[in-house]
Amino acid sequence: MILIIIFNSSRTATGHFAPVNRLRTRTANNGAIMNKRIADLNKYLADKGLKITRQREAVAQVFFDTDGHISAEELYTKVSRSYPGVGLTTVYRTLKLLKEAGLAKERRFAEDSQGVFEKEDTARHHDHLICTRCGKIVEFKEPLIEKLQEEVAQRHGFSVEDHKMELYGLCSACRTA
Amino acid sequence: MILIIIFNSSRTATGHFAPVNRLRTRTANNGAIMNKRIADLNKYLADKGLKITRQREAVAQVFFDTDGHISAEELYTKVSRSYPGVGLTTVYRTLKLLKEAGLAKERRFAEDSQGVFEKEDTARHHDHLICTRCGKIVEFKEPLIEKLQEEVAQRHGFSVEDHKMELYGLCSACRTA
DNA sequence: CCGACAACTGAAATTGATTATCATGTTCTC
DNA sequence: GAGAACATGATAATCAATTTCAGTTGTCGG
Numbered sequence: 156m157i158l159i160i161i162f163n164s165s166r167t168a169t170g171h172f173a174p175v176n177r178l179r180t181r182t183a184n185n186g187a188i189m190n191k192r193i194a195d196l197n198k199y200l201a202d203k204g205l206k207i208t209r210q211r212e213a214v215a216q217v218f219f220d221t222d223g224h225i226s227a228e229e230l231y232t233k234v235s236r237s238y239p240g241v242g243l244t245t246v247y248r249t250l251k252l253l254k255e256a257g258l259a260k261e262r263r264f265a266e267d268s269q270g271v272f273e274k275e276d277t278a279r280h281h282d283h284l285i286c287t288r289c290g291k292i293v294e295f296k297e298p299l300i301e302k303l304q305e306e307v308a309q310r311h312g313f314s315v316e317d318h319k320m321e322l323y324g325l326c327s328a329c330r331t332a
Numbered sequence: 333m334i335l336i337i338i339f340n341s342s343r344t345a346t347g348h349f350a351p352v353n354r355l356r357t358r359t360a361n362n363g364a365i366m367n368k369r370i371a372d373l374n375k376y377l378a379d380k381g382l383k384i385t386r387q388r389e390a391v392a393q394v395f396f397d398t399d400g401h402i403s404a405e406e407l408y409t410k411v412s413r414s415y416p417g418v419g420l421t422t423v424y425r426t427l428k429l430l431k432e433a434g435l436a437k438e439r440r441f442a443e444d445s446q447g448v449f450e451k452e453d454t455a456r457h458h459d460h461l462i463c464t465r466c467g468k469i470v471e472f473k474e475p476l477i478e479k480l481q482e483e484v485a486q487r488h489g490f491s492v493e494d495h496k497m498e499l500y501g502l503c504s505a506c507r508t509a
Numbered sequence: 510c511c512g513a514c515a516a517c518t519g520a521a522a523t524t525g526a527t528t529a530t531c532a533t534g535t536t537c538t539c
Numbered sequence: 540g541a542g543a544a545c546a547t548g549a550t551a552a553t554c555a556a557t558t559t560c561a562g563t564t565g566t567c568g569g
Binding site: 261266284286287293295299303304307312313315316317318319320321322323324325327330 | 438440443447461463464470472474476477480481484485487488489490491492493494495496497498499500501502503504507
């Protein structure tokens with residue numbers, strides 16, 4: 156005997172069953188705490204005439220709950236644990252939206268590596284020290300350098316919207332080893 | 333009637349005829365001015381037990397004759413005009429060698445763009461202002477920022493080997509437009 | 510609540526820069 | 540000048556990221 160129960164699911168053309176219920180009950184819209192960043196994203200989407208979807212909220216929520224740097228692939232894995240049925244494509248697309256909305260920032264520390272993302276508000280105005288041997292990454296702030304950057308830009312008629320500064324070298328552990 | 337003349341050519345397995353003579357008579361080794369950078373490259377190759385070849389000299393020569401930034405693809409096109417029969421693969425390989433030899437530096441100004449290369453001695457200790465609208469790139473030097481970078485690194489136990497600093501914004505033309 | 514339509518989704522295909530493969534060619538050393 | 544090691548170039552492979560496309564779902568006006 157074969158018993159098949161399809162309960163409020165969305166069967167896609169390729170045979171995938173999206174766990175709609177689980178996803179829906181967990182999203183911010185349905186009772187959970189709607190944090191400010193999700194609200195910011197939703198506002199951005201509404202302003203642009205884009206749609207607020209379960210998948211976007213799921214990706215955004217997991218992203219906002221993550222500290223430090225995370226790649227699209229890693230985020231996909233992490234999202235899949237809580238909200239299976241969200242595709243890697245959607246993770247990429249949502250990260251792109253988060254960047255556009257000014258909520259995420261993309262970085263790439265090595266030429267041949269994949270991009271990593273971090274929350275814009277914690278990313279703002281900090282730069283990175285990268286150990287070329289062990290890959291260790293240290294974040295730092297240097298307001299004086301920022302000031303000089305502004306001055307240099309002004310001298311050349313530029314207005315600065317963003318900057319990237321990375322220092323490559325050896326950390327103390329690798330230098331003594 | 334079919335007449336085939338093969339004149340001191342190197343017929344590869346895929347039917348390509350490399351114009352060996354033309355290439356040879358034009359290389360630095362055969363009478364032309366051997367500039368210092370080519371000599372540096374040759375010394376590097378010799379030290380590493382690698383070989384000095386016509387192709388490597390051709391790519392290096394054209395690269396050294398180029399000012400500013402050039403991509404591997406562009407360099408390939410440019411080399412092909414003077415020295416046809418040099419493959420794109422070899423251009424990539426030679427640029428890699430030039431980097432290792434400390435004669436070239438690779439940069440990547442946009443996340444999704446191809447890498448561009450510039451001569452190391454002109455690249456050293458200068459950074460870039462990039463217009464996010466028109467793509468204009470302005471180079472600048474700011475020794476004071478370098479000094480501060482060293483200090484910051486030291487404070488975190490790092491020794492600086494290299495750095496990357498890019499300021500993104502709008503140039504005067506794009507700002508007023 | 511309903512319908513319609515534009516936006517969204519995810520799997521698979523595609524892209525594009527770069528690298529690996531491999532059969533043949535070339536350099537350099539003795 | 541013989542041989543071993545390295546180099547070459549066409550092609551295939553790689554890999555993150557994007558595009559495609561058929562099917563699905565938000566959103567807005569009634």
